[in-house]
Amino acid sequence: MGTQVSDAEYVTSLQARVKELEAENANLSSRLAHCHCSQADHISYGPDYKDTKVTELKISNGESQRKIRKKPGYNTGFLSHHSKRYVALKVMYFGKRFYGFSAEAQMEPSVESEIFKALKTTRLLVGDKKESQYSRCGRTDKGVSSVGQVIALFLRSKLKASGINNGSSEEFVFEEKHEGELDYVRVINRELPNDIRVLGWCPVPVDFHARFSCLSREYKYFFWNENLNTLAMKTAGTKLLGEHDFRNFCKMDAANVHTYMRCISMFEISPTDVSYDGNQLWVIKFRGRAFLWHQVRCMVAVLFLVGQGLESPDVIDILLDTNRIPRKPQYVMASEAPLVLQSCEFENLKFMCSPDSGKALRAHLVNECQIYQLETAIFREAILNCVPQLHDQSLPPNQGSKKKGSHIPLLSRPTEPSYEERRAKLSSCT
Structure with missing residues (x-):
């Protein structure tokens, strides 16, 4: 029975404390409402302003202080x-x-x-x-x-x-x-x-548009030579120059794209100054005013088939003839990882960078390069450590060797729906 009385008194004291805190809160709210300190939030923030801000509030009894850290973010x-x-x-x-x-x-x-x-x-x-x-x-x-x-x-x-x-x-x-x-x-x-x-x-002027004001775009695609016939790839690649219907060299978006005519103004294929373990790194360059969805990766995929001797350079001419080949043959696009949007050209556009910013930018990029070079060194150590296993005479012949699948010529493969077929399907759904 005595315990129940103690609990009741405890509850009563808590309720009284809650009322005191509510009164204290009302008092502080009233003081803040008449305070002009909040106008500091409307200052003109400089570039060195930090997201977090500390505000100190004194409790009415003066015995303690607490710091309130403002959360990142702001109202634009x-x-x-x-x-x-x-x-x-x-x-x-x-x-x-x-x-x-x-x-x-x-x-x-x-x-x-x-x-x-x-x-x-x-x-x-x-x-x-x-x-x-x-x-x-x-x-x-x-x-x-x-x-x-x-x-x-x-x-x-x-x-x-x-x-x-x-x-x-x-x-x-x-x-x-x-x-x-x-x-x-x-x-x-x-x-x-x-x-x-x-x-x-x-x-830039207010009528500038990053997409529609662009005069040309250049892409680079890096690849390891690995015994590819780069001369045949160059012969095939030059056939892509000029204005063509590239519907067989892209991922078709019939709902939003109604013309697949594009112009390739530059094609180059050349070795870089980078090599590894006797293998040379090469690069393919494309320049044009605009490109279709996955166009570069599709063109590179076909060029690789030519470089491997699986397709003739003339396959480019055939795929560009959409009257003869209205439905794109199914093939796997080249990997996205080696593809780089190299540059976007505009009229009278000169980008600026202050000397201090340029120095910091260069230092950052050099540091990033060194980080990736360290990772390369680690993987190289892994390769060196597995070499004895590759020469282990106890292994059965051809163990681990990968059989090459028989190549199906592009023109003999299953095809995707044509543009007209896609449009007809879209129309039937609306």
């Missing part, structure tokens, strides 16, 4: 009164761990999502992605890398605004001047992951 809306300018950014990324460049596929991580995280963290983004008038030059697939991707969007500017947009409150910096401007390369790179870097920035 309150920056709308700042000057902003339309800029193009040149971006490189190593695509191995990304599900492509675009964030629209909703597969994470993507290069685009990482870039926008950095822009929000650095408070360079004014408004949301849609309001920034964002555009991208290329939409590389999963695993594909780039050293010349270009995007364009409005970013906060440090310069005084020089124009008003149709009488609205948004102030734009229109001039191409850049003295005294934010060091976009340094600011953004500080928040990006190690496998993404901004290489330069350039002011």
